[in-house]
Amino acid sequence: MTLHFRTASPRPTTFDREARTIEAVVSTGAPVARGGFEERLDLSGADLSRLDGAPLVDGHRAETTRDVIGVIEAPKIRDGAIWVRIKFRTNEAATAIMNDVADGTLRGLSVGYTVQAWRDSQEGNRRIRTATKWTPIEVSITPIPADPSAYFRSGASAMPEDNVTTTAPDNGQTTTQTTTQTQTRAQINREIRSMAQMANLPATWADEQIDAEASLDEAREAAFAAMQTRQAQTQTRSTRAAILHDNTDPAVIAPRMGEALYARAHPDHQVSDPAREYVGQSMIDLCRSALRAQGISTTGMHAESVVTRALPSTSTLPEALGESARRELRRAYQSAASGARAMARQTTARDFRTKHKINMSEAPTLEKVNESGEFKSGAMHDSAETYRANTFGFSSASRGRR
Numbered sequence: 001m002t003l004h005f006r007t008a009s010p011r012p013t014t015f016d017r018e019a020r021t022i023e024a025v026v027s028t029g030a031p032v033a034r035g036g037f038e039e040r041l042d043l044s045g046a047d048l049s050r051l052d053g054a055p056l057v058d059g060h061r062a063e064t065t066r067d068v069i070g071v072i073e074a075p076k077i078r079d080g081a082i083w084v085r086i087k088f089r090t091n092e093a094a095t096a097i098m099n100d101v102a103d104g105t106l107r108g109l110s111v112g113y114t115v116q117a118w119r120d121s122q123e124g125n126r127r128i129r130t131a132t133k134w135t136p137i138e139v140s141i142t143p144i145p146a147d148p149s150a151y152f153r154s155g156a157s158a159m160p161e162d163n164v165t166t167t168a169p170d171n172g173q174t175t176t177q178t179t180t181q182t183q184t185r186a187q188i189n190r191e192i193r194s195m196a197q198m199a200n201l202p203a204t205w206a207d208e209q210i211d212a213e214a215s216l217d218e219a220r221e222a223a224f225a226a227m228q229t230r231q232a233q234t235q236t237r238s239t240r241a242a243i244l245h246d247n248t249d250p251a252v253i254a255p256r257m258g259e260a261l262y263a264r265a266h267p268d269h270q271v272s273d274p275a276r277e278y279v280g281q282s283m284i285d286l287c288r289s290a291l292r293a294q295g296i297s298t299t300g301m302h303a304e305s306v307v308t309r310a311l312p313s314t315s316t317l318p319e320a321l322g323e324s325a326r327r328e329l330r331r332a333y334q335s336a337a338s339g340a341r342a343m344a345r346q347t348t349a350r351d352f353r354t355k356h357k358i359n360m361s362e363a364p365t366l367e368k369v370n371e372s373g374e375f376k377s378g379a380m381h382d383s384a385e386t387y388r389a390n391t392f393g394f395s396s397a398s399r400g401r402r
Contacts, residue, residue, distance in 0.1 A: 012104065013154045015102045015152075017102065019087070021073075021087045022085070023083065023085050024083070024084055024086055024109055024139075025081045025151055026139050027111045028147055028224055029080075030147040030224065031231065034294055034295040035250070035293050036293075037126075037249070038128050038129070039131070040129070040130045042119075042132050042134075043077055046136060048075045048077070050135055050136065051072055051135075051137070052073065052074070052075055053073070055068045055071060056069050056141070057069065057139075057141075058093075059140055060138075061305070063304060069088060070088040070089055070094060071087050072084050072085075072086060073085040081149070082111070106143075108141065108144060109140070109145055109151065109152070110139070110146055110147065111140075111147075112136070112139070113137060114137060116135065117132045117133035118132065149223065189210045191216055191219075192206050192214070193206045195219060195220065196223070199226070199227055201223060201226055205223075205226060209222060250290075250316040253316050254320045257320035257323070258321070258324040258326075259275040259323065261320060261321070262328065284307070287310035288306055293316045352389050354388045355386065355388060357384070357387070358383070358384055359383045359384075361383075364378030
């Protein structure tokens with residue numbers, strides 16, 4: 001008699017210890033709540049050119065090379081998600097994280113990206129910003145990911161089998177039992193219930209997936225679909241109000257911060273009331289305010305990290321710096337008087353035909369005439385000038401950035 005057993009393991013089965021690689025889904029484009037709006041990623045607009053060879057970092061920290069724990073390989077969009085292969089470094093810190101990932105005790109993944117184009121929309125009272133053109137530039141291992149559907153993959157892989165010699169109790173016959181490292185139904189069911197709790201889905205949803213004997217990949221797709229359906233059906237049962245100015249919107253905060261920066265260089269400028277709260281803030285304080293406007297917590301973050309996170313993005317700070325520069329340019333143009341106005345006058349041309357003007361010279365100097373004296377004659381000279389109106393200008397293409 002031969003007995004067969006299957007042992008459950010929460011470990012991702014795509015992990016290859018010898019090659020130090022593992023497969024992962026780093027993003028499904030799931031919506032993320034930001035300060036004043038909901039951000040979504042359109043996977044069809046993702047440019048994966050910089051993701052191939054991009055760094056794998058620890059918790060989005062990228063100040064030094066010690067924060068890099070691996071590299072991203074073979075990125076591709078498949079089944080409504082971004083799939084990658086991760087290769088870990090050989091240093092001690094990366095090895096420790098790799099072992100935790102292999103044991104299943106670290107599971108959170110997050111992708112860092114820049115956005116080149118946005119599409120704004122409204123769903124009920126929620127403001128939606130969808131990144132239609134964006135570029136992933138790094139992947140991080142995090143304790144709490146923004147995308148609940150990002151995970152280290154468990155797929156088909158050859159696992160070693162251990163042959164164990166046993167003796168059947170009924171007839172004393174020696175048999176062999178095979179232990180295969182794979183996930184049992186009970187382990188998958190626990191993963192599905194954990195997935196339901198993270199996505200805030202009811203227990204009935206988890207029961208339906210378990211009754212249907214869904215795999216983990218099928219359950220993740222169903223969870224994402226349920227979250228999208230729930231968002232579409234959500235309605236606010238309150239009095240409808242029109243928001244004229246959202247003081248938490250980065251687009252509203254940026255001009256105020258830019259005016260405050262301009263006022264620091266020009267104390268004679270009369271600061272408007274909305275911008276007055278930013279006048280006394282230092283540059284680091286403005287960076288923190290910009291990150292908080294994006295919904296990023298700055299608690300415990302040192303100054304270098306604050307500046308690094310605030311500058312290379314479409315956050316409030318670059319827009320505020322641009323607003324300050326525009327005010328400075330307007331001031332420079334207004335203060336420089338044109339020398340042509342002292343020598344000429346301004347007129348209007350009704351069409352583009354050539355115009356003719358006659359210029360007269362000054363009259364001769366008047367001379368004193370004595371009693372019974374003779375008035376002397378003088379001459380005035382004239383000249384003809386021509387001119388015509390033409391069209392001048394240039395065009396510029398708009399450019400998105402994040």
